[in-house]
Amino acid sequence: MPNRRDVFKNTLALTSLAAISGAATAAPAAKPIVVSTWDFGVAANQAAWDVLKGGGYALDAVEAGARIPEVDLKNHSVGRAGYPDRDGHVSLDASIMDEKWRCGAVAALEHIEHPISVARLVMEKTPHVLLVGAGALQFAVEQGFKPEELLTPDSEAAWKDWLKTAKYQPVANSEMSTYGHAPGSVVPGDVHNHDTLGILALDAQGRLSGACTTSGMAWKLRGRVGDSPIIGAGLYVDGEIGAATSTGVGEEVIRNAGSFLVVELMRQGRSPQQACEEAVMRIVKRRPEAAKTLQVGFLALNTKGDVGAFAIQKGFVYAQCDGTKTDRVVPARSVFG
């Protein structure tokens, strides 16, 4: 006959086994929602919503959403029409993560218009998390992606225009910039405005996923990789807690493990809004002088479907779609402005 202590021990063992196998953490039913950084997130959300409204998987939704700006020829900050690096190469960064801590990413990938789909295959078909440069391209081609010249005539013209200044000054999220506008004016979004699509979704089964895709900073040094393909920096998903993504100067986000920080703050009890605010403030407090002129924005979603967003500079917006209201663009609050 087992005594009480044995029964207790066995129950404990079974409970931890269930937790390890995931059986104890089955996700509850949820109201689907998708959120994306920036106003171009509206089109991405629509593609994601088509998946979510039919009861589809959040991972399929964020991939479908991310593919939209990747082929938008008017979008010079993501995918095919992304502005090139200093030397004229279009090099793309992307990452994807699901509710079971599975993730994949590519960095400095050239000649492939859908880096997000290559990132998903890194996650699903390799034992690795991140492939870069020539190796990422080789993997993509092996998986059937067609290599192409991604530099569009528009992007090439903008690059050549920039070259005339012959100054190495890559910019991200230049919504406070005056470039390309009348002298003295400060307007949201200059002609080289450069932003990332970060997209987070919660599906009807309560599963969270996220994706992030970008061409990085315009005119960056060849080989520069930002936060977007770095799991924990540009994107992090914890299926039990929430998900976060970022946009802005990737170097600041990497320094502070930004998206992981936002999710970890939610784990400690903060709402998505409080978590985004605390993470932004940490960046600002650590480099107060630099923070006056740089932009970083976080977007977060928890397993209950609550959303938060916060940025250093004014001008950061996100798009939200949950089927009850039409897809809408929401301005995020910020430290300055």
Ligand code: ASP
């Ligand atoms: N976070 C991106 C990067 O640093 C750029 C951006 O979001 O504007 O590559």
